[in-house]
Amino acid sequence: GQSLEQPSEVTAVEGAIVQINCTYQTSGFYGLSWYQQHDGGAPTFLSYNALDGLEETGRFSSFLSRSDSYGYLLLQELQMKDSASYFCAVRDDRDDKIIFGKGTRLHILP
């Protein structure tokens, strides 16, 4: 079956750069999405990679390599408000099921 693997926690310093990886076991999917969720809040959409390569949106970038079954979210110039959980997600192109990774909790130190 499909599965997405992410580190459970990552710690970084304010102002630094952090990369959150997502590796997947899946035969086919439309693209890789990233969502952010603050404690007590709802997930919010960050980015989507339909094709291999890098997508940049402000301080956030996302990368996908289908040949390596791998993607990542890159957060630059970290701010305390970036402390949250980050989820990668795909939709299986055979049955349209949506699969989320278990999430990476990002801790930011001052």
Added chain:
Amino acid sequence: DSGVTQTPKHLITATGQRVTLRCSPRSGDLSVYWYQQSLDQGLQFLIQYYNGEERAKGNILERFSAQQFPDLHSELNLSSLELGDSALYFCASSPEVAGGPNEQYFGPGTRLTVT
């Protein structure tokens, strides 16, 4: 504010009972998705409706059912509730029918507690 509304915000009920969660999508969005989020299971996709029709099904229990009405609001019905059904239930909407999951907008969630 995502534009997606969910009611109620909190729900406390007993085992064996039945509850209905309601979701109104963003204006213009035809797809509605339901998710369950618990501490140990993360975000689990339950079901998607597009313009009133069931579009995709995740690991939704037989005790759970959903529908989307002509005005595009959706309801998730949970019956014969068990302690393990206690979780946060999110609804999300998007304009598209397939692909992605690209740019879904999540509601604030309904926290269900089964005692």
